[in-house]
Amino acid sequence: MFADSAKIIIKSGNGGNGHISFRREKYVPNGGPDGGDGGKGGDLIFQVDEGLNTLTDFRHKRKYAAQNGEEGGKRNCHGKNGEDMIVKVPAGTIIREAETDKVIADMSGDNTRQIILKGGKGGLGNQHYATSTMQAPKYAQPGQPGIELEVRLELKVIADVGLVGFPNVGKSTLLSRVTNARPKIANYHFTTLNPNLGVVDLEGTGGFVIADIPGLIEGASEGIGLGHSFLKHIERTKVMIHMVDAASVEGRDPIADIYAINKELEAYNPELMKKPQVIAANKIDAIYNEDESALPALKAEFEPKGIQVYPISAVSGQGLKELLYHVNELLSGLDDAPVVYEQEYFPEASLFKDEAYTVEYNEEDDVYVVEGPKIEKMLGYTNIDSEKGFLFFQKFLREQGILEDLEKAGITEGDTVRMYGLEFDYYK
Incomplete structure (x- = not known):
């Protein structure tokens, strides 16, 4: 599991x-x-x-x-x-x-x-x-x-490329064909429950990591089904491949499917819509009558918007080379740095909730003195010389109301604040 x-x-x-x-x-x-x-x-x-x-x-x-x-x-x-x-x-x-x-x-x-x-x-x-x-x-x-x-x-899965699409459009088959991944494949009408990762090796390039993101359903952004646990894996990917059934084997409308998935992505995190997208129109080997093909409609709908449509067959391998080299080209124009989330919670803050402190003006030294168990404890846990420590120090003063109390005491810009062995000038 x-x-x-x-x-x-x-x-x-x-x-x-x-x-x-x-x-x-x-x-x-x-x-x-x-x-x-x-x-x-x-x-x-x-x-x-x-x-x-x-x-x-x-x-x-x-x-x-x-x-x-x-x-x-x-x-x-x-x-x-x-x-x-x-x-x-x-x-x-x-x-x-x-x-x-x-x-x-x-x-x-x-x-x-x-x-x-x-x-x-x-x-x-x-x-x-x-x-x-x-x-x-x-x-x-x-x-x-x-x-x-x-x-x-x-x-969160760290992959360069996220493969998205409704269940049973052929994502697992594609992944098994172009990478070393070995996902379970069958004609399931439900979705893979776990993300599968594989490395794509392309001649003349460094290759990339691709993840088969479990099939999305409408309402996923609201947590319906396993929505949130699926969507979170897409956040770190840099390029998205929309996979659709171009042969409409099960009677689905591939254009409607792409819009439905994009709607869920945008509802979950609007930043996801800024990622480059490409459409893999799968199952062209099952198209026996050109009049029934969804390809012309897909190209007419999305290529004017800058989203390329590639007809492929994950079973036979037709069109895969062109698709993968296009994805590699998209990746080469993007920043290599992984998406890293900034710190929002500082554990040290939980220690200071109920501790008291005082703010007083010392006329003799012309400084504002802040003291108390809360302050002493905070300084004991915090390395002010480090960037993260100083960030926490600033946030602590603001969230604990200390800056507000200093202003009530009459502090102005350039005045000195003393906290035990630490002295600094006050600026807004």
Whole structure:
């Protein structure tokens, strides 16, 4: 069974707690604090494995957790960091937050390894809290918690060309003839349930990957039948081959079929209609009377719109060479980069929902100070120096209402904002 979606629970490791202890040696009667820091929790990492092509493994194991960091020890001993958990997935896997369905990561193209959930930081030992007035602090910082999240994995077929058409028009036969794929073929009046992939090798070219997208039905864009699970596979393809029955063996109107499928594609995602299309008018070997052929009507309807019509026979191989070289020509004029979905959901945000913060103006330093557990925790989880981290930082300030509160406090462009050890100038 081709598995193209799965729900799993992922968790990064908790940071280890800081330790409380004091130096106790024979000739050092007033030894100071020597509690060590806790270890960092392990990260939850997704990594592409080229040997995988389905999500079947995730049907048997549903929870993936990184190791917790260990508590710090006496004599300034640092707790051991937790081991990372690496989850291997096929190329083309999209990771979505289960509740909102927003994209966390798209494991496609150059993105072959990504930290999805960062482990919690280890807490500081009591040695860090000694001051001139408090020389024996009995406090150590607890480790930060890891993040637990339910995610939906979705595998989208990565193919250059998508083969679409109503059931029983000959898509599986075409795929088996022009590629190394071996789909099950028979005179079914229902549809193939799984996308079949094959590589087309053309003399004098680099070839391309073609996917037989399972047969669409009207209402697919509304989720009727298996509509959404079929349509999602077309999003990554660059060129679409519409396959129709030019002989109308089953009495279907091929022109109406093409418009019906395009209507479903547009309803699902209007961007799909910008992809180049070509029509494969199949079963010409079954046309015995030219007056009954749909070819002239197909050409008259679509070629003025820039969509070429190629008469073919998937059974005999007639016309396939011309069709495939035309598809290859269309591909050569397109961008080679795969379609990659941008991150919409930042898991770290789930940690800060109920935490408080304050916004105050410090006249002496002429800065606006933002502090509180929410801010401290956010800065602990976020690498502001990275592009993704800075993007999350900006989004966090906006969505948590911090920017709005700064404006209420009277901030203007160019004023300085301080958040613990971080200072930056405010600009809209």
